[in-house]
Amino acid sequence: MVRKSRAGEILETFTRCVAERGYDAANFSDIAGELGLSKGTIVHHYGTKDRLLASAHESYLRRRLAEAALIRDRLATPTQQLAGLLYAFVLYQVVDREATVAFQREIVRLAGHEAMAEGRRLRADYLGLVRSVLADGVASGEFRPCDIEVQSLLIFGSAQWAWTWFDPDGPVSAEQVGAQLVDLVLGGLAVRRSRLSGLTAVDGKVASTVRQSIEDVSVMQSDS
Template identity: 30%
Template sequence: MSTKKPAAPMESPDPLDSRENQLLAIARHLFAQHGYDRTSLRDIAEAAKITKAALYYYFPNKDALYDRIVLESIQLLYDQVAAEVAKATGPTARVRAFMEASARIQDSGRDRWIAGSNAFWQTAVDGQRMAALKLRDSYEGLLRQCIVDGIAAGEMRAVDPAMAGRLLLSALNHMPRWHKPGGKLSAAQVMQQFLDMLLYGLVLEEPAPPPARRRKAAA
């Protein structure tokens, strides 16, 4: 008997989608629920109610699915986010555009986001892994450049752009662990609040140094 937990509802594919896209939606859902390594082609075929031979017609192996679910997803993410960043005026506005566009994409395709993330960190052949890393670096580099531009323009403090980018992306990437679709706030609305806190801080004014530091300064 299977020990897998009951699956959460799958994002409904467009009824006009091709059979191939419907199979991709099923594969993304299973990868999001159980992980890339723990989902077999047999699992996908059974969920789609087709034979493995029929599935092989569309995807001869898991490498082909990795290409479609990871590589295409990251490319789509980059293209959509870059388009929104290009519309924004000023570095801070571009950081907001990057993060809010990413959160909206997460909102509209939760299975795609989680499945792509799961598979990215799991098994892949060397060529696929390098292609995925290159796409990811382009996506993260876009955010880092916005921060570099913000520092150069005097809109942001002279922080480490790579570290600042990791902080912002951590807030985004961990959201699916706790945010529930259909809740009080969308992922994009949560990100707007996160950005207010991350960009402008929580503390109203610089706190006084601890007593030990004050005594040392006085000496």
């Protein structure tokens, strides 16, 4: 197994601290103490705490964009593609839990800080990908006409707060929650609701494609 770089260890530890306690309570002293290094080493790699958070956001969003692109490419229709993206939104609560919680609880910091400019661009790219799937669905007649901008924001909003209530060790799995999100969103968008049953199968093609895409990106990034 390839050992993480010092910068990678710092980023991973910081991300976990933010997930557990929030950005304001995460500090260089705790990270340095846990990793057995000086605060100067953290500053050497990242400069400021804002820059460290920006790096965490950027790393997170690049993973999500790579997975979303695979999901879109591997599923044939806009209906399947949107269902896949919806599953992924919930699966992130399990497969990349700490980074997801850290990102979601501090996403508001992307709004205006200069250090977060690249994170804002990446998030816009992700939002653009989802909107392109929605637009394709409307154009093909699979989705009823809708306000694509509002629909995409409603989808993101519903997924954004899952970290506050979803319990990975609870009685309902991420796949089951994902299936319910698919049913909720596509139940309102799909012209032919009869097709939903196949999309909400937790062991079906869509869910399996999402899991494989997430795994493939993880492997590609660990090998790079």
